[in-house]
Amino acid sequence: MSLGKVNSGRHRPPNPRTLASLVEHSSYTKCEFITSPPQKIPSPVQPKNTAGLETISITNTTHWTKCIHNLCTTHCDADATLHLLHDLRVRGFHPNSLNISSIIHALCHANRYSEAHHRFLLFISSHCSPDEHTCNLLIARLLNGRDPYSTLRVINALADEKPEFVPSLVNFNRLIDGFCKLGRLEVAHLLFYHMIERGHRPNVVSFTTLISGYSMIGKVCAAEKVFDEMSECGVRCNALTYTALIRGVLRKRELENGIRLMGKVWEVMEYEDDVQVNNAAFCSVVDCLCREGLFHEVFKIVEDMPQGKNVPEGFAYGQMIDSLCKFERYNAAARIVYMMRKRGFTPSLVSYNLIVHGLCNDDDCLRAYQLWEEGMEFGYLPSEFTSKVRVEGLCRD
DNA sequence: CTAGGGTTAG
Numbered sequence: 374m375s376l377g378k379v380n381s382g383r384h385r386p387p388n389p390r391t392l393a394s395l396v397e398h399s400s401y402t403k404c405e406f407i408t409s410p411p412q413k414i415p416s417p418v419q420p421k422n423t424a425g426l427e428t429i430s431i432t433n434t435t436h437w438t439k440c441i442h443n444l445c446t447t448h449c450d451a452d453a454t455l456h457l458l459h460d461l462r463v464r465g466f467h468p469n470s471l472n473i474s475s476i477i478h479a480l481c482h483a484n485r486y487s488e489a490h491h492r493f494l495l496f497i498s499s500h501c502s503p504d505e506h507t508c509n510l511l512i513a514r515l516l517n518g519r520d521p522y523s524t525l526r527v528i529n530a531l532a533d534e535k536p537e538f539v540p541s542l543v544n545f546n547r548l549i550d551g552f553c554k555l556g557r558l559e560v561a562h563l564l565f566y567h568m569i570e571r572g573h574r575p576n577v578v579s580f581t582t583l584i585s586g587y588s589m590i591g592k593v594c595a596a597e598k599v600f601d602e603m604s605e606c607g608v609r610c611n612a613l614t615y616t617a618l619i620r621g622v623l624r625k626r627e628l629e630n631g632i633r634l635m636g637k638v639w640e641v642m643e644y645e646d647d648v649q650v651n652n653a654a655f656c657s658v659v660d661c662l663c664r665e666g667l668f669h670e671v672f673k674i675v676e677d678m679p680q681g682k683n684v685p686e687g688f689a690y691g692q693m694i695d696s697l698c699k700f701e702r703y704n705a706a707a708r709i710v711y712m713m714r715k716r717g718f719t720p721s722l723v724s725y726n727l728i729v730h731g732l733c734n735d736d737d738c739l740r741a742y743q744l745w746e747e748g749m750e751f752g753y754l755p756s757e758f759t760s761k762v763r764v765e766g767l768c769r770d
Numbered sequence: 771c772t773a774g775g776g777t778t779a780g
Contacts, residue, residue, distance in 0.1 A: 438773065446774085474775060513776050546778045581779045613779055653780040660780090
């Protein structure tokens, strides 16, 4: 009961906009609030002619805000800041958005995400919620902790305390993705609907995230349903949306369907403004094919180059080489090198090294030696480690 | 003299 804790002692009607039920069965465990034994923390902006904290008025928020920020950023000491803030609050200080922001940032910066979440909850429950902009900023920061259950609890607490607050679309998308990555599609999908209720229009990222999530857990039918809803909502899919489907379809060994969708990928690339989307989609297609052992399909791509000018050619070769190496198909990768060189491209030395090294480990040292010699033509000088492996291999042969 | 602060799918 995430909201129960936050609201204990107060009598408020339950907020229908919160998602308490979603976190009820969460893996969230209440984080331990860690405080080192109390110690005197000197003020970093201590005036020269006075001795203690008490001499500066508690109402001098500018001074204390600077102090808190200074401790958090230049000293990177979240614990000292928490102590200082505790002392100040005893004296009647009311933390503002900036103070809260400083502390949450410092905790996240130190990778103390669970404390950051807990601290934020404490601020909210003591009616110290920051302004809307800061809330979104801090949620973005908390999401980096990859603990979507905890972040959702914070969002629920905020919804209860500040009913007018709506997390940004990007934050919602990231949160949904977090649940997708955990395979919790039921939570992800509910959040998706919740986001719409709160006034957001899901974008291509929102839909693609859900489709990818369903594909990942093997629910291709559900993924296809979301895909259909997408066009009904007037949101245009892009190459990444198709690759999200392809991943699920190929995993189900629906090769024909996969190839049809690949055709769609190349098609929508034409209309894409963001080159990164096309590049990422190309990588994804090649990765899916290799993962499913469909190496002949990768070679079809090298032959036909169906992505055309929508993916930089050199990048495409590099990606195919790297993916083939990732799945330990070093001879196949060497074939890509052969073909790209024939077309006037030079492999990156890092990729080339990967191939030579991989061939050595595969006991194909003669082929490795061949490549090593050919590599001289474009400045390939193997690292010491690779040379050692190569020599050892040749000796064995 | 109202400060400082981070962005999504792959």
